[in-house]
Amino acid sequence: MTVLSGWWDDFFFGTLVVLKLFVVALILSVIFGLIGSTAKLSRNRTLRFFANAYTVIFRGTPELIVLLIFYYGTAISLTWFIQLFNPQIKFVDLPPFWAGATAIGFIVGAYMTETFRGAFLGVPEGQVEAAHALGLSKAQTFFYVRVPQMWRLALPNFGNHLLSIMKDTALISVIGLEEIVFVGAMATAVTHQPFLMYMVVALIYLAITTFITVSVAGLEQYANRHMRRAV
Template sequence: MEDLVAYLPLLIQGLRLTLLLAVSTMLLGLVLGMLLALAKLSRHGWLARSAFVFTNFMRGIPEFLVLLMIYFGGTQVLDTALGPGVVNVSPWIAGLTALTLVFAAYASETIRGAYQSVPKGQIEAARAYGFSAWQAFRIVQLPQIWRLALPGIGNLWQGSLKDTALVSIVGLDDLMRKANQAAQTTRAPFTFYMAAALIFLVLTLLSMAIFTRLEKRASKSDRRT
């Protein structure tokens, strides 16, 4: 217990980086996921096919392998193109890029499914009432897309939050790496790995509560409209 108290500031430091990585991944992943979803819904066949190929590839390989490909493979490509040591892929960039690409690949399917679930008759009715295409999307489609996609986005967030533990492999000082450092120094692996597990569990439970509340608010807002 004394070791845990002594190393608590180290764990908190790693926790900050873990949360920053997870939130950044979700925000960037949602933006990229929306773009991929629009590409899949595009009338241009080459664009839709390219988006499907990319997302199927990202969803078909382990996140750990994506991370290694970007960290080590990206460094090799840059060394070949620019010369050894000119530009290096940092652990932060590698982790953020890998997790964002994976998040976006899954989010694109969630958003695409939500978009297709909105009845087209509602859009036609909005246009008949004089709404512009943007107004129809913002007022009629977007609230429903958000409500339908929210449960899936919540699941993706929880998965992404737990996947942040992978970046410790490439040297990012996240919660998992700090816990590992403390475990090796004190020779008390059970204490610090259990502490990391409980922290992730608390974050997951809090996330579930937040997304459940957001889903209820979205449902009430949708019923009012």
């Protein structure tokens, strides 16, 4: 274990980067999922078309390919745009952290779109009609009536999406983000102990995903507490 003595700080800070990446990607995933599910349930045919295209593309393309296309695609696009104003600029790229978080947000957001869509359909239509009868606007009905009830139905699959976000953070090392997989690769190159170093990475991920699983289970029990009392 003396081999690890010089790497604990690197693993610690790499884990902090992973947690920050997870939080940002989670926020983006929820936003994209809510927008996508709302569009899919819309009466507007154009919105439904784009929402369907979004879920088909991002659920049907490997995560690593989406990440690479997004990272290099945004670099090319930003460079082209900046050169319109300053031709002397040679290259502009999006920081790996934000490129990775946004790519994961789009990917998992596509899955959340379907989860939220199914959960919205599970909200009794009578609740929506009652909200309209009380004079609530469409926006108020959405945020005060539909979303609070939708979350209880979405929680089981939502927990799976949280695990997907966390595991997908391991992909971001390929574009140069210094998180724990990157640290594991660097430590392996120095110590020539790949099994030990990647086992540490695996245990860190397992600890985080176990915490997520337990937390979601607790949220499910809390969300369904009124149903147990009714029985």
